[in-house]
Amino acid sequence: MNDLVYVFAAVAGLAALLATLAIWAPRRTAVRMTAVVLTALLLPASYLGFTTLLSQPKPITMEWLESGAGEATVLGAVIREDEGIYVWIQPEGGSTPRYYVLPWDLKQAQQLQSAMRDADKNQNGLKMRSPYEPTWDRREPRFYAAPQPAPPPKDGPGTGDDDGPMIYRHPGWDV
Incomplete structure:
Protein backbone atom coordinates (compact mmCIF):
# COMPACT_ATOMS: atom_id res chain seq x y z
CA MET A 1 0.00 0.00 0.00
CA ASN A 2 3.03 2.30 0.00
CA ASP A 3 2.62 3.45 -3.63
CA LEU A 4 -1.12 3.84 -3.17
CA VAL A 5 -0.57 6.63 -0.64
CA TYR A 6 1.48 8.68 -3.11
CA VAL A 7 -0.94 8.16 -5.99
CA PHE A 8 -3.87 9.07 -3.77
CA ALA A 9 -2.03 12.19 -2.53
CA ALA A 10 -1.52 13.27 -6.16
CA VAL A 11 -5.22 12.74 -6.94
CA ALA A 12 -6.20 14.64 -3.78
CA GLY A 13 -3.95 17.54 -4.79
CA LEU A 14 -5.45 17.64 -8.28
CA ALA A 15 -8.95 17.47 -6.79
CA ALA A 16 -8.14 20.38 -4.47
CA LEU A 17 -6.86 22.39 -7.44
CA LEU A 18 -10.04 21.57 -9.38
CA ALA A 19 -12.18 22.63 -6.42
CA THR A 20 -10.26 25.92 -6.14
CA LEU A 21 -10.82 26.64 -9.83
CA ALA A 22 -14.50 25.80 -9.46
CA ILE A 23 -14.94 28.13 -6.50
CA TRP A 24 -13.32 31.11 -8.24
CA ALA A 25 -14.95 30.55 -11.62
CA PRO A 26 -17.35 33.31 -12.79
CA ARG A 27 -20.43 31.06 -12.71
CA ARG A 28 -23.62 30.88 -10.70
CA THR A 29 -23.27 29.68 -7.11
CA ALA A 30 -25.25 26.50 -7.77
CA VAL A 31 -22.88 25.48 -10.56
CA ARG A 32 -19.81 26.17 -8.39
CA MET A 33 -21.24 24.22 -5.44
CA THR A 34 -22.05 21.27 -7.70
CA ALA A 35 -18.44 21.26 -8.93
CA VAL A 36 -17.14 21.30 -5.35
CA VAL A 37 -19.44 18.42 -4.32
CA LEU A 38 -18.44 16.35 -7.36
CA THR A 39 -14.77 17.04 -6.57
CA ALA A 40 -15.33 15.86 -2.98
CA LEU A 41 -16.96 12.65 -4.28
CA LEU A 42 -13.96 12.06 -6.53
CA LEU A 43 -11.67 11.40 -3.55
CA PRO A 44 -13.36 8.31 -2.04
CA ALA A 45 -14.21 6.97 -5.50
CA SER A 46 -10.59 7.20 -6.62
CA TYR A 47 -9.30 5.61 -3.42
CA LEU A 48 -11.73 2.70 -3.78
CA GLY A 49 -10.77 2.31 -7.43
CA PHE A 50 -7.06 2.28 -6.64
CA THR A 51 -7.40 -0.41 -3.99
CA THR A 52 -9.52 -2.54 -6.32
CA LEU A 53 -7.21 -2.30 -9.32
CA LEU A 54 -3.93 -3.01 -7.58
CA SER A 55 -2.53 -6.49 -7.46
CA GLN A 56 -1.75 -6.02 -3.79
CA PRO A 57 -4.14 -7.44 -1.20
CA LYS A 58 -7.09 -5.25 -0.41
CA PRO A 59 -7.72 -4.58 3.27
CA ILE A 60 -10.84 -6.58 4.11
CA ALA A 146 -15.62 -27.78 5.07
CA PRO A 147 -17.82 -30.68 6.15
CA GLN A 148 -17.68 -33.95 4.25
CA PRO A 149 -20.25 -34.04 1.45
CA ALA A 150 -23.22 -36.35 1.95
CA PRO A 151 -22.79 -39.72 0.26
CA PRO A 152 -25.02 -40.41 -2.73
CA PRO A 153 -28.27 -42.19 -1.93
CA LYS A 154 -28.06 -45.94 -2.12
CA ASP A 155 -30.32 -47.78 -4.52
CA GLY A 156 -31.53 -50.93 -2.85
CA PRO A 157 -34.42 -53.36 -3.01
CA GLY A 158 -37.78 -51.85 -2.37
CA THR A 159 -36.84 -48.31 -3.40
CA GLY A 160 -38.60 -48.58 -6.73
CA ASP A 161 -35.47 -47.48 -8.57
CA ASP A 162 -34.55 -50.94 -9.88
CA ASP A 163 -35.82 -54.47 -10.40
CA GLY A 164 -34.27 -55.90 -7.24
CA PRO A 165 -30.77 -56.69 -6.06
CA MET A 166 -28.07 -56.89 -8.69
CA ILE A 167 -26.50 -60.30 -8.93
CA TYR A 168 -23.30 -60.84 -10.81
CA ARG A 169 -23.31 -64.02 -12.88
CA HIS A 170 -20.14 -65.39 -14.30
CA PRO A 171 -20.46 -65.85 -18.09
CA GLY A 172 -19.51 -69.55 -17.87
CA TRP A 173 -22.27 -70.46 -15.42
CA ASP A 174 -25.52 -71.96 -16.67
CA VAL A 175 -28.23 -70.71 -14.42
Missing part, protein backbone atom coordinates in the same frame (compact mmCIF):
# COMPACT_ATOMS: atom_id res chain seq x y z
CA THR A 61 -12.25 -3.58 5.98
CA MET A 62 -12.33 -1.69 2.67
CA GLU A 63 -14.72 -4.17 1.02
CA TRP A 64 -18.18 -2.66 0.69
CA LEU A 65 -19.51 -4.20 -2.50
CA GLU A 66 -19.37 -7.86 -1.40
CA SER A 67 -20.36 -7.21 2.22
CA GLY A 68 -23.46 -9.44 2.11
CA ALA A 69 -21.59 -12.73 1.58
CA GLY A 70 -22.20 -15.17 4.41
CA GLU A 71 -19.40 -17.62 3.63
CA ALA A 72 -16.42 -17.91 1.35
CA THR A 73 -14.14 -20.69 0.20
CA VAL A 74 -10.52 -20.07 1.09
CA LEU A 75 -8.42 -20.87 -1.97
CA GLY A 76 -5.10 -19.96 -0.36
CA ALA A 77 -3.73 -18.33 2.77
CA VAL A 78 -0.45 -17.02 4.13
CA ILE A 79 0.10 -16.05 7.76
CA ARG A 80 2.70 -13.39 8.48
CA GLU A 81 3.22 -12.85 12.19
CA ASP A 82 2.65 -9.27 13.43
CA GLU A 83 1.86 -8.20 9.85
CA GLY A 84 -1.38 -9.78 8.68
CA ILE A 85 -3.27 -12.79 7.43
CA TYR A 86 -3.37 -12.91 3.64
CA VAL A 87 -6.28 -14.85 2.14
CA TRP A 88 -7.41 -15.56 -1.40
CA ILE A 89 -11.14 -16.25 -1.18
CA GLN A 90 -14.06 -17.14 -3.44
CA PRO A 91 -17.25 -15.59 -2.00
CA GLU A 92 -20.53 -17.50 -2.20
CA GLY A 93 -22.52 -16.65 -5.27
CA GLY A 94 -19.81 -17.23 -7.84
CA SER A 95 -18.09 -13.84 -7.98
CA THR A 96 -14.41 -13.81 -8.92
CA PRO A 97 -11.79 -14.75 -6.32
CA ARG A 98 -10.31 -11.84 -4.41
CA TYR A 99 -7.09 -11.25 -2.49
CA TYR A 100 -7.44 -9.67 0.96
CA VAL A 101 -5.38 -8.95 4.03
CA LEU A 102 -6.86 -9.35 7.50
CA PRO A 103 -5.37 -7.46 10.42
CA TRP A 104 -3.01 -9.54 12.52
CA ASP A 105 -4.82 -11.56 15.18
CA LEU A 106 -3.11 -14.47 16.90
CA LYS A 107 -6.34 -16.36 17.62
CA GLN A 108 -7.52 -16.08 14.01
CA ALA A 109 -4.10 -17.18 12.78
CA GLN A 110 -4.27 -20.25 15.03
CA GLN A 111 -7.83 -20.99 13.83
CA LEU A 112 -6.72 -20.72 10.22
CA GLN A 113 -3.70 -22.95 10.76
CA SER A 114 -5.80 -25.59 12.54
CA ALA A 115 -8.51 -25.44 9.87
CA MET A 116 -5.88 -25.76 7.12
CA ARG A 117 -4.53 -28.92 8.78
CA ASP A 118 -8.03 -30.40 9.09
CA ALA A 119 -8.93 -29.52 5.50
CA ASP A 120 -5.68 -31.02 4.22
CA LYS A 121 -6.19 -34.20 6.25
CA ASN A 122 -9.84 -34.62 5.14
CA GLN A 123 -9.25 -33.23 1.63
CA ASN A 124 -12.53 -31.33 1.68
CA GLY A 125 -11.64 -27.65 1.42
CA LEU A 126 -11.43 -24.65 3.73
CA LYS A 127 -14.23 -22.17 4.50
CA MET A 128 -14.47 -18.74 6.10
CA ARG A 129 -17.53 -17.43 7.98
CA SER A 130 -18.63 -13.79 7.50
CA PRO A 131 -15.52 -12.76 5.57
CA TYR A 132 -16.36 -9.07 5.36
CA GLU A 133 -17.87 -8.45 8.78
CA PRO A 134 -15.74 -7.56 11.78
CA THR A 135 -16.82 -9.78 14.63
CA TRP A 136 -16.26 -9.75 18.36
CA ASP A 137 -17.91 -13.15 18.73
CA ARG A 138 -15.12 -15.65 19.36
CA ARG A 139 -17.38 -18.63 20.13
CA GLU A 140 -17.50 -19.90 16.54
CA PRO A 141 -14.25 -20.10 14.59
CA ARG A 142 -14.03 -17.84 11.57
CA PHE A 143 -12.05 -20.44 9.61
CA TYR A 144 -13.10 -24.09 9.45
CA ALA A 145 -12.65 -27.20 7.35
